[in-house]
Amino acid sequence: MRIALFATCLGDALYPDVSRATVRVLERLGYTVVFPAGQTCCGQMHINSGYFDEAAPLVRHHVDTFEAALSECDAIVAPSGSCVGSVRHQHAMVARTRSGDTVLAERADAVAAKTFELSEFLVDVLGVTDVGAYYPHRVTYHPTCHSLRLLHVGDKPLRLLRAVRGLDLIELPAADSCCGFGGTFSVKNPDVSTAMLADKMANVLSTGAEICTAGDSSCLMHIGGGLSRLRAGVRTVHLAEILASTEDDS
């Protein structure tokens, strides 16, 4: 099986370790990964901020790029629940309502049908929960809103984490409560966003974990940014990075 990596703009520009880790996990399981270099951004920020005119060309670009990739790949995988959520639940809507292009909408749906978030791809498509990882740390898991309520990944990330050797998984209180990021919400409503973050951090700290993990770099950027400001002694690590770790790393 050949897999096209959808690194996401954040995973390309700011968090290359997460994209590298995704490649590493998939290759270790014996699959070929390709990186369609034409990819840029799915347009989620524009769509969720209401800039449909600006999002429409990004949707078209994403569909063009990954439709072409699917001619030689079987699936598209991204280490992000919210970007996959946008591809699955918003691309066709933007194509239809803004571009007025029903053909593009159908093509977007076809691309979306082959696009998976990392944990659902591993568990549902590949049928793997033990990816052979080793990570001797105390970890708590924050289920990001879009993974949880848009993609319905359920306990798949937890099943993957439980299979990691050496990992001490601590349940996060009020785990399903949003961290307050919400894309441009974090800067349009900085006070409410920070109030939500404060409660999320209090819950993270109450676990005594040294690492907070999740399946979305954007939410981790928010939680990690807050923890860093507090010098809290807890850091954020993407799920893909934990799954990529082996004895050789420690």
Place this chain on the structure above:
Amino acid sequence: MTHTFLGLPAYAPEGVGNLRGDETFPHAARSALKNTQLRRNLGIATSTIRAKRAAVVGELPDWEQLRDAGAAIKADVMARLPELLEQLEAAVTARGGVVHWARDADEANRIVIELVQATGAREVVKVKSMATQEIGLNEALEAAGISPVETDLAELIVQLGHDKPSHILVPAIHRNRSEIRETFLREMPDVPDDLSDEPRVLAMAARAHLRRKFLSAKVGISGANFAVAETGTLTVLESEGNGRMCLTLPETLITVMGIEKLVPTWRDLEVFLQLLPRSSTGERMNPYTSMWTGVTPGDGPQSFHLVLLDNGRTAALSDEVGRAALHCIRCSACLNVCPIYERTGGNAYGSVYPGPIGAILSPQLTGIRGHGDPNSSLPFASTLCGACYAVCPVKIDIPSILVHLRAQTVDHARAERLPNAELLSMKAVGWTMRSPLRFGRAERLLRIGRLLGWRRGRISALPWPGSAWTTSRDLAVPPKETFREWWLRERGQPGPPGDVGGSP
């Protein structure tokens, strides 16, 4: 911008009613967040109701089917609204009621005032009702020299405190018992000076106060949870029995109801009488469900008036995506699970409809006025976390409607052609992201950010607008090498066919 536009449905008029606050949400929220008492009260109250709701919803094996049924009935109502409303009017009239049609808050208030004045009453007792709060009926009655008495305990607390309701179901959720005691001592005649703040004692004081009002009232005013088009039956659900007093004791009953509150048949109530109590109060069955059809000679009010209120609902109905907001049955489950509402409370939303449902309903009823309009900030008062959609008993996809309304707001701003930094930067980012070549260059530019955090390994201060982030959060320093560069260096392999631009 009202009914001079022939053929276009009118929005709720400005200057009357309670659908729009004075400040945008971010501003109002900033003050609300500082109220530690409010935060504590709300945190406790919402988590208690959340847990109760989750428990009673979990008991029903057919909950999802009930939600589907509720959504389908409401979609059917919206599709056939004109014919169903006429059916309701005919049924109510046939049973001795009088139906009035109110285009907006002004008309509805005028109709109610004239009806009350015709009875000669100077005081009316009120059942808890969102529609009358929406149109500012109490303020209008007072201006006409008529005293409205709220009889729902929490609404009474809000009224006596000269306060605003902050929750659809529990309007005094932001007050604690010592605050309520002070309000009662100050505003209620005949309460003993040694009134304690024990909930039972406070409830008994309100009971004695209200009993006198019920026994003397000539006119009762209510809203309605449901109206059955087929039979002309009106329904009110409440927990205290005070509503039933208002619905049965006075000689005249006036009901103000939004036109979307219809269900086609009696049987349809079966679905909603299960959905509503479990979603709102977390009860299996509603304690006081009152139903009445027109006038029953010799029993209850002998004069019944139904005021059907539009006030922007037809405008909402004309929006293919937004109209689902009219499916709302006012259970407030979305408020109780909303992480934003839980921290800011309802008053920050400015409208009587707060929380996620308010963020999609209020702007649709009033229309969006453009930049600086408090209601144009409401669709942005959400992280799109989806908790509201997950609990909505009639499956209103609130996050999708929020995004839809955001797009309308942005398009509105675009049409204003005023200097708009956000629009410019969104355009610039969009232009950059459209091409992998430009994106690759932009990524290299980002590396300048490494200088900002070179000593600390983190970026802790950025100039505006980045300061909105860095006031409370650090930012990671951009990496030395992007993933794209690493891939090219390590793998050197071009992408698959259809590659646009390949290597930067």
